[in-house]
Amino acid sequence: MSDISSKQTVGQQPAPSRARRSKGAAADGGQHARADGPPEVGLVPGVPEWRTTGTLTALQELVEVSETVPAVVARKAGLSTSELHSLRHLMRGPIGPVDLAKVLGVTSAASSGVVDRLVGHGHAERRSHPGDGRRTEVVITERGRAEVLARMTPMFESLAALDATLSEGDRVVVERYLRGATAAMKNLMT
Amino acid sequence: MSDISSKQTVGQQPAPSRARRSKGAAADGGQHARADGPPEVGLVPGVPEWRTTGTLTALQELVEVSETVPAVVARKAGLSTSELHSLRHLMRGPIGPVDLAKVLGVTSAASSGVVDRLVGHGHAERRSHPGDGRRTEVVITERGRAEVLARMTPMFESLAALDATLSEGDRVVVERYLRGATAAMKNLMT
DNA sequence: TAATGTCACTCACCAACTTAGTAATCTACT
DNA sequence: AGTAGATTACTAAGTTGGTGAGTGACATTA
Numbered sequence: 001m002s003d004i005s006s007k008q009t010v011g012q013q014p015a016p017s018r019a020r021r022s023k024g025a026a027a028d029g030g031q032h033a034r035a036d037g038p039p040e041v042g043l044v045p046g047v048p049e050w051r052t053t054g055t056l057t058a059l060q061e062l063v064e065v066s067e068t069v070p071a072v073v074a075r076k077a078g079l080s081t082s083e084l085h086s087l088r089h090l091m092r093g094p095i096g097p098v099d100l101a102k103v104l105g106v107t108s109a110a111s112s113g114v115v116d117r118l119v120g121h122g123h124a125e126r127r128s129h130p131g132d133g134r135r136t137e138v139v140i141t142e143r144g145r146a147e148v149l150a151r152m153t154p155m156f157e158s159l160a161a162l163d164a165t166l167s168e169g170d171r172v173v174v175e176r177y178l179r180g181a182t183a184a185m186k187n188l189m190t
Numbered sequence: 191m192s193d194i195s196s197k198q199t200v201g202q203q204p205a206p207s208r209a210r211r212s213k214g215a216a217a218d219g220g221q222h223a224r225a226d227g228p229p230e231v232g233l234v235p236g237v238p239e240w241r242t243t244g245t246l247t248a249l250q251e252l253v254e255v256s257e258t259v260p261a262v263v264a265r266k267a268g269l270s271t272s273e274l275h276s277l278r279h280l281m282r283g284p285i286g287p288v289d290l291a292k293v294l295g296v297t298s299a300a301s302s303g304v305v306d307r308l309v310g311h312g313h314a315e316r317r318s319h320p321g322d323g324r325r326t327e328v329v330i331t332e333r334g335r336a337e338v339l340a341r342m343t344p345m346f347e348s349l350a351a352l353d354a355t356l357s358e359g360d361r362v363v364v365e366r367y368l369r370g371a372t373a374a375m376k377n378l379m380t
Numbered sequence: 381t382a383a384t385g386t387c388a389c390t391c392a393c394c395a396a397c398t399t400a401g402t403a404a405t406c407t408a409c410t
Numbered sequence: 411a412g413t414a415g416a417t418t419a420c421t422a423a424g425t426t427g428g429t430g431a432g433t434g435a436c437a438t439t440a
Contacts (some may be wrong), residue, residue, distance in 0.1 A: 048382095050346065055361050056353050058368035065375045066256035067275075071295060072379045080396070097419060105261060110397055110421055134405045134418040151378070156240065156373035162367065162373075163246050171245050173360045174367050177352065178248035184348035185255045188341070189262045270427070288387060300428050302389055307427095324387040324436045 012045060059181055073151050079121075082106065082114050087123055087148050090140035094127070097136060249371055263341050269311075272296065272304050277313055277338050280330035284317070287326060313337060 074084040082104050089095065089103050101111035115138050118124040123144030129135030166174060264274040272294050277291050279285065291301035306326050308314040313334030319325030353371060 024349075050350070053353055053361065055365045055368065056349060058365045058372070059349070062252075062368050062372045062375075063256045064252045065372050067260055068295065069375050069378055070257055082396080098417080105258065106396090107398065108419070109399080113396070115419095129418095132406070132418085136419065148248040150435080155374050155378050158369075159246060159249070159371060159379065160240070161293060162374065163243055166245060166363070166367070170363045171243065173356070174364055175245045175248045177356070177360075177364050178245065178252050180352040181349060182248070182255050184251045184345050184352065185252075185259050187348065188259055188345050286387075287389085289437080296427090297429060298388070299390080299430075303427070304386095319387095322387085322437075326388065 043175070055177070063185075076150055077147060080114075082110070083118055083121075083123070084148075086111075086114055086118060086138075086149075087140065088152075090124060090138065091145065091148055092137045094137040096129070097138065100138060118144070125157050237258065245367070253375075267337060267341055270304070270307070272300070273308055273311075273313070274338075274341075276304055276308060276328075276344075277330065277334050280314060280328060281335065281338055284286070284327040284329045290328060308334070334360075 070081050070084060074081045077084065079087070085104055086100055089100070095103070096110045097115055098108045100115070101108040104111060104114070106114075115124065115126065118138070119126060122141060124138050124140050127137045127139050129137050206368060209215070209372060264271045267274065269277070275294055276290055285293070287301045287305055288298050290305070291298040294301060295303070296304075305314065305316065308328070309344050312331060314328050314330050317327045317329050319327050
């Protein structure tokens, strides 16, 4: 794990020297230009020399909400994030617990429990696979489908409207950017 | 909500009919035409009548990766997702446990534990707030900063390179799209 | 000064994951 | 055909990281 820690001043930051503002909230430990400095903090805030553009900060914000939204939506629906994630995937068609586990990034033991809860809430049901006695197919129910749509429809409508405003030329540019960003993030997972 | 699901053939997918592939891994419950199948599944798969564009599917993939990456990266680093999230936020400057809790979307009881673990691993330290005896500031250490940079730098470099290829005109288009998408998702949280 | 609010923290509990192992079934190789 | 090995779904027990409730120290306001 990160043998990187070469020099290490570990504990102490240089010492605040700067007199404290009496301000309540900000806290400002004195490290980097936050409130008063130049407008930007950088895509990696804390490494100010990395230049930032409007598109990059917009991308960063999108990624940030993408991480936040599922947890919030799931909670509102009374589901765990794994359950919501499963439900969304089940919209595409039936799938077995083992494959579902791969989609979720958890063990099959965990996904077995996820399916239990889904079935318990009436959002999905188990069905035995014709032709392979080991397999179980998990199938979304009407209720599960309605739940997902109810939670996500407004977003899809907004997105579709936004998307419709793009010209053909714009599409090429935007899609290339999105796919490039996706690839960059996927690389972190390797 | 979503009276949309008007007709819907609900549960049953047409039935797999297709003979099973002997293949070990894929298992292919008929789910996503990802690599090989017909190009599109629909932004809301399971509601085929919703039209999909290249940009929308690219956006969907980006969002999906954004949800997946943090968990994978955190695990590789031996951190919980909350710890990684905190660390990333701490790059911007010190913050108290209560505010950190708001950022993470958890209770302050939980964030107290997060800070404990961060401090235990040497990634951050507690410092008492000058001027307000109740407050504690959580400050990232050099080691914590190095950890984040080590994990995320390759991504930022790729993104910066990608971003640099945009013309001024492109930027306007892309940024508008990204901000629009962000807004659409944020609305789900309200 | 007293009342009220805020912050960081602890405690008991719980949900959702992990590892380790099971029985049933399928596949491949003699 | 018979059997060894994979694969699937599941269970059991333990761990992790969260919640809700409540505490004491301090700050702010009446």
